[in-house]
Structures are given as structure tokens and as C-alpha cells.
């Protein structure tokens with residue numbers, strides 16, 4: 214027997230770059246904020262824009278989070294996701310209008326109560342609609358991407374027309390509840406109250422989703438299913454049921470996002486969901502298809518960048534998100550937090 | 557023979573346009589280790605995948621514990637008590653070792669006595685209990701894959717090449733764990749190319765070629781007959 218050659222492994226130097234790489238996506242958010250600070254040079258404008266960017270990002274995240282899981286779990290591309298945003302906005306705003314006595318009263322409790330009822334109504338409606346949408350439109354086209362794109366786009370058009378039938382073709386202007394009108398002044402910067410609420414709600418939704426995905430068995434099944442659905446079934450779990458549940462939850466969240474977006478813009482139209490889809494897709498793609506964390510970070514980046522650029526160079530605002538997507542995909546072609554796929 | 561835990565009768569399976577299984581007959585007795593052998597690409601993995609329902613037999617019948625599971629959905633088959641260790645191990649890399657095991661214990665919390673047994677058989681799983689499964693070595697992933705099947709008592713274990721690509725030291729760890737399982741009276745259908753392991757564990761053997769079963773008998777008989785091995789598998793298993 215010949216002796217094996219001396220095996221003397223050299224401990225590889227863990228470079229700063231290697232150590233920081235896994236955290237890069239999260240660090241991008243403060244990096245962009247710092248870059249914005251340097252470019253804007255006016256601390257109070259910067260603060261206003263940052264809060265507004267975070268609020269926008271949170272709302273995009275709420276609208277997009279369901280879509281990324283739906284894609285990750287069943288490889289389903291749903292171009293109709295925006296329909297839930299629109300329906301959520303219309304149902305939610307209708308509820309708010311019915312509750313005029315609560316929204317016009319100068320009481321924060323009554324105002325928030327009205328919004329809560331509107332949100333519950335919107336989420337119930339879009340959750341139910343998601344269940345029907347999955348059964349009627351998505352299930353028949355499992356495994357066929359082209360058909361999914363065509364059929365779900367068709368579904369979106371049908372829903373938009375139904376909204377027009379039910380609510381009329383005009384856009385609807387809305388007033389925010391009394392207590393959420395106006396701004397507060399902080400460190401010389403005017404910050405709209407509603408944006409602070411949006412940031413709070415977004416954070417709560419994100420943390421709740423993370424908790425479910427990490428701490429509950431159903432969350433484990435979803436995460437495992439995103440990686441390897443076949444094996445999840447071989448362990449005895451009915452992936453199809455889990456998927457329907459995720460689809461419904463994702464639709465309800467899109468509905469919540471729709472109400473929030475409507476109150477943010479103070480106007481709703483049947484096509485608002487379709488318009489939001491562009492941002493939603495950008496966020497889902499740069500985050501890494503199937504990754505909730507990636508989606509969250511991506512949404513914050515898009516929100517911040519859009520607000521900074523609109524202030525610095527309004528003409529560039531339109532392309533800033535596309536530029537961000539291109540840059541991130543050149544850096545990480547599978548998105549910031551790529552999901553390991555078994556196949 | 558009524559005491560078969562699993563029975564395949566004339567099973568045909570197509571993958572895309574290819575006819576992969578062409579009338580597989582197989583009987584797996586209770587409380588024994590049944591080997592499924594054959595050259596590369598003859599349909600061993602396809603047979604296991606057809607049993608669990610990842611592929612569908614378009615002709616023939618599969619009986620598991622007396623029930624016809626040919627058309628049953630995969631989760632229902634699994635819940636009847638089938639532990640599956642796929643050829644690619646099917647590890648959830650983004651989940652921790654613990655989370656992989658929690659998921660595998662589909663009917664409730666992990667039984668602590670069983671967990672102790674698993675830790676004794678595969679110590680690295682205890683060490684890396686809280687680590688992401690994706691960071692495990694190949695051998696440790698294989699341990700996890702087998703441990704997932706063992707975490708609950710199953711009526712039948714389907715195990716596809718548990719020693720594939722592993723170093724000798726780890727192969728003996730695997731073999732010892734499987735021997736443990738066998739000594740507990742488990743029913744196992746095992747695909748294994750490592751002859752020493754096959755000989756040590758197998759009670760009976762079934763040899764496939766070209767999508768069919770070409771020989772069934774005692775493992776002992778096959779192990780001692782080099783000419784038979786040559787004829788069935790194109791080479792003497794001793795050569796491995």
C-alpha cells in the first residue's frame with residue numbers, strides 16, 4: 214500500500230466579500246437610503262421621501278407576496294393577480310363609503326375601525342374570489358406556462374369588465390378618514406400620517422408571514438413545497454390543498470394591498486391592479502421567484518428608488534425600476550435571494 | 557401468497573413516449589429485506605417511483621397491504637405507511653435538519669425514543685440538528701434522507717441506492733442502520749448496487765432487465781452463484 218499524499222488543507226481566507234455576500238440584499242436597502250441622502254442633500258426632503266418610499270414598498274410587498282409563493286409552489290404564472298388588487302380596492306372603498314359616519318368623525322378609533330371593516334370586507338371578497346379563480350382558471354392549466362399566461366390575462370380582463378359593470382366606468386375619488394388626513398412634522402420634515410400607517414401594516418404583514426413560514430408546520434410544508442413538491446407529497450402531505458390555501462391567502466393579501474393602495478392614491482379605477490402588476494412583477498423577479506424575504510427587500514428597493522429618482526430627476530423615474538431590475542439580474546440572475554429548486 | 561406487504565402485477569409505466577416498465581411482477585414479503593437489482597437504467601428507480609405514485613402505471617395493479625393503490629394519490633399512499641428514500645435523496649436544503657425531520661413525522665410530534673435510535677445510528681444528524689440541510693455533506697444528506705423515512709414506523713420502506721457515491725466508512729454506517737431496521741422486523745424494498753451490502757442485508761432478491769423482472773429467488777442463491785450473476789447482470793457482482 215502506498216501512503217496517501219500528505220493532505221494539508223490550507224484554511225481558505227474568508228474574505229470580507231464572502232462574509233458579506235449572504236447579507237448583501239438586506240444591506241442594499243440602507244445603501245440605497247444612504248445614496249439617496251447624499252444625492253438629495255436636504256435632510257428633511259430626504260426623510261419625507263424615505264418614509265414615502267418605504268410606504269410604497271410595503272404596499273407593493275403586500276400585493277406581491279402571494280404571487281411569489283404561488284409561483285414557487287406550483288410553478289404557476291398568474292398574470293391575473295392584479296384583479297385581486299382592483300377588486301380589493303373597490304370592495305374596501307365601497308365599505309368605507311357606507312361607513313361615512315365613522316370615517317368623517319374626528320376620532321382615530323372610529324376611523325381605524327372603519328378601515329378595519331373595509332379591509333376585512335376586501336380580504337373576504339378577494340379570498341373567496343381567489344378560491345374560485347384557482348378552481349376555474351388556474352387548475353385546468355397546471356404545468357402549461359403559455360396557457361397560464363393567456364388564461365390568467367383573460368381572467369383579469371373579465372374581472373376588470375365586471376368591476377365596470379358593477380361600479381361604473383368612472384374612476385372613484387376618495388377621501389381618507391379624518392384622522393389620517395394631513396401630515397405630522399418630524400425633524401422639519403412633513404410626513405403624511407397615512408404613510409406611517411402603511412409602513413406599520415406592511416411590517417406587521419411581513420413579520421406575520423415570516424412567523425407562519427418559519428414557526429408553523431403549514432409554513433414548513435410551504436417552504437419545502439417550493440423546493441421539492443414531489444417529496445412533500447411522498448411524505449404524505451396534500452400539496453394541492455396547501456397550494457389552494459396559499460392562493461387564497463395571496464389573493465386576500467392582494468385585496469388588502471388594493472385597499473391600501475387606493476387610499477394612498479385617493480382614487481381607484483378598474484385598471485389599477487393591472488397597472489400595479491408591472492411593479493409587482495419587477496419586485497417578484499428581483500427578489501427571487503418563491504422568496505418572501507426577497508420580495509420584501511425588492512419592494513422596499515423599488516419604493517425608495519422610485520421616490521428618490523422622482524425627486525432628483527423626474528424624467529428618469531419611469532425607467533428607474535427597469536434599470537434596477539436589469540442591474541440586479543446582472544448581479545444575481547435568479548434574483549437577490551434565489552430559491553433552491555429540486556428540479 | 558397472502559403475506560406480501562407489496563405486490564406488483566404486470567405493471568407497465570411510460571415516461572413521456574418511452575415504455576420504461578413492461579410488465580413488472582414483484583412480491584415483497586412482510587418483515588424481510590427484498591433486494592431489487594439490475595444493471596443501470598433497467599427500471600429500478602422507475603419501479604419505486606411507480607409504487608409511490610410519482611409515475612403512474614397505465615396497466616397492471618399495485619397492492620399495498622392488501623389495498624389497490626394503483627390510482628391512489630401519492631400523499632394517500634404515503635400515509636398508509638410507506639417510507640420513501642428517493643435516489644436523489646429529496647432533501648429540503650433550505651430547511652434545517654430538524655425541520656426536515658419534523659415534516660417527515662407527518663402524523664405528529666417526533667417520538668423521542670425513535671429519535672434517540674436515529675441519533676445513535678447517525679450521530680452527525682444530532683450535531684447538525686439546527687443547521688440548514690443544504691450545508692450537509694453528501695453522506696450526511698443520505699443519512700438525513702434515510703432518517704426521515706425511519707422517523708415514524710412505516711409498514712414498508714422503499715430505499716433507492718442509499719450507498720451511492722459514498723465513502724466506505726459511511727457505507728458501513730448506512731449498512732449498520734439498515735441492519736438495525738431489518739432486525740426490528742421492518743419490511744424493506746431496497747435497490748442497492750454495492751454487493752457486500754446487498755449480500756449482508758438481502759433476504760430475497762429480484763433482478764430486472766429492460767423493464768421486466770428476469771429472476772426472483774433467495775439472495776443467498778444469487779450471492780453464491782457467480783455464473784448466475786454474470787447471466788443476469790452482465791457481470792459478476794463480486795467485481796464491484
Ligand SMILES: Nc1ncnc2c1ncn2[C@@H]1O[C@H](COP(=O)(O)OP(=O)(O)OP(=O)(O)O)[C@@H](O)[C@H]1O
Nearest residue numbers: 571572574576594595596597598599600601602603
Ligand atoms: N424522467 C425521465 N424521462 C425520460 N426517461 C427516463 C426518465 N427517468 C428515467 N428514464 C429512463 O428510464 C429508464 C429506466 O430508468 P431508471 O432510473 O428506472 O433505471 P435504474 O434501474 O434505476 O438505473 P440506475 O441503476 O442507473 O439508477 C432509463 O432508460 C432512463 O433513461
Ligand SMILES: [Mg+2]
Nearest residue numbers: 600601602643
Ligand atoms: Mg436508479
